[in-house]
Amino acid sequence: MTQGDWRRAASADQVRSVVRTIDPSVAHIARVQDYWLGGKDHFEADRVAGDEAVARLPDMVASVRNTRAFLGRTVRFLAGERGIRQFLDIGTGIPTAANTHEAAQGVAPESRIVYVDNDPMVLAHARALLASSAEGRCAYIDADIRAPEKILAAAADVLDFRQPVGVVLMAVLQFVPDEDQPHEIVRRLMDTVPDGSYLVISHPASDIQAAAMAGMATRLNQLMAQRVKPRSREAVTAFFDRLSLVEPGVIRCPEWRPDRLEDASGKSTMWGGVAEKRPPAV
Numbered sequence: 001m002t003q004g005d006w007r008r009a010a011s012a013d014q015v016r017s018v019v020r021t022i023d024p025s026v027a028h029i030a031r032v033q034d035y036w037l038g039g040k041d042h043f044e045a046d047r048v049a050g051d052e053a054v055a056r057l058p059d060m061v062a063s064v065r066n067t068r069a070f071l072g073r074t075v076r077f078l079a080g081e082r083g084i085r086q087f088l089d090i091g092t093g094i095p096t097a098a099n100t101h102e103a104a105q106g107v108a109p110e111s112r113i114v115y116v117d118n119d120p121m122v123l124a125h126a127r128a129l130l131a132s133s134a135e136g137r138c139a140y141i142d143a144d145i146r147a148p149e150k151i152l153a154a155a156a157d158v159l160d161f162r163q164p165v166g167v168v169l170m171a172v173l174q175f176v177p178d179e180d181q182p183h184e185i186v187r188r189l190m191d192t193v194p195d196g197s198y199l200v201i202s203h204p205a206s207d208i209q210a211a212a213m214a215g216m217a218t219r220l221n222q223l224m225a226q227r228v229k230p231r232s233r234e235a236v237t238a239f240f241d242r243l244s245l246v247e248p249g250v251i252r253c254p255e256w257r258p259d260r261l262e263d264a265s266g267k268s269t270m271w272g273g274v275a276e277k278r279p280p281a282v
């Protein structure tokens with residue numbers, strides 16, 4: 001099983017065969033993230049990497065949690081204030097309490113969500129991501145963001161690309177090194193969705209607590225299967241080129257339209273932003 005709707009494709013044997021591909025001896029970001037979020041799907045190597053990261057960047061756990069809150073706020077904003085009913089969430093992570101479909105379908109039960117990740121542990125937990133409302137639909141694609149055409153072709157089973165889509169890239173682009181052209185990947189995704197679509201990004205900042213962030217990234221890159229590349233506010237803003245940034249622009253995640261004013265001062269070493277694809281001015 002490499003792509004498609006889990007409900008159609010998965011059997012218990014297939015789940016077992018996926019689980020067999022999981023290597024517990026090397027840390028993987030999906031499991032490290034699960035450890036930081038207080039989940040239970042991680043191994044010793046993930047906990048060691050997670051603790052070593054926190055030793056170098058003590059705000060890490062608060063930052064990860066505030067980024068999840070940013071996910072909920074941005075998806076509710078798009079569903080509630082901008083009428084978006086379709087979401088493509090790439091780099092989904094191991095399911096937690098507030099996934100994209102829960103946020104979107106909490107506002108509009110008919111929302112359709114396609115999840116994408118390349119980690120077998122996420123695939124093994126994909127059922128939790130597919131607990132759609134009766135009116136909506138969820139699907140899971142096992143794919144790498146560096147293959148956007150594959151993702152878009154598979155997602156077209158569930159998403160109608162003639163209608164606006166919210167493209168959600170939450171804490172995933174840092175795993176695409178510059179040589180794999182992450183800005184070009186984002187451009188290809190946004191070229192496929194129609195005007196009225198939105199892009200949501202969160203990304204670790206190389207220019208907030210710069211020394212601690214650099215030390216954390218260096219250590220994680222020694223311990224994890226995936227390599228992490230923090231980026232500056234300028235480089236993160238460049239992902240939104242040719243799109244129209246929603247106020248307040250690219251900002252620390254807790255400062256993006258906080259539910260309560262006091263939440264804006266929450267700890268975060270992540271840049272976040274939302275932008276709309278608009279028709280070219282005539």
Ligand SMILES: C[S@@+](CC[C@H](N)C(=O)[O-])C[C@H]1O[C@@H](n2cnc3c(N)ncnc32)[C@H](O)[C@@H]1O
Nearest residue numbers: 030091092093117118119144145170171172175
């Ligand atoms: C830091 S976690 C973020 C999870 C979730 N989006 C969040 O914000 O809590 C990064 C996720 O991206 C996935 N990922 C990393 N590199 C990827 C790639 N090249 N293609 C697809 N997913 C990737 C990892 O497996 C992991 O689940």
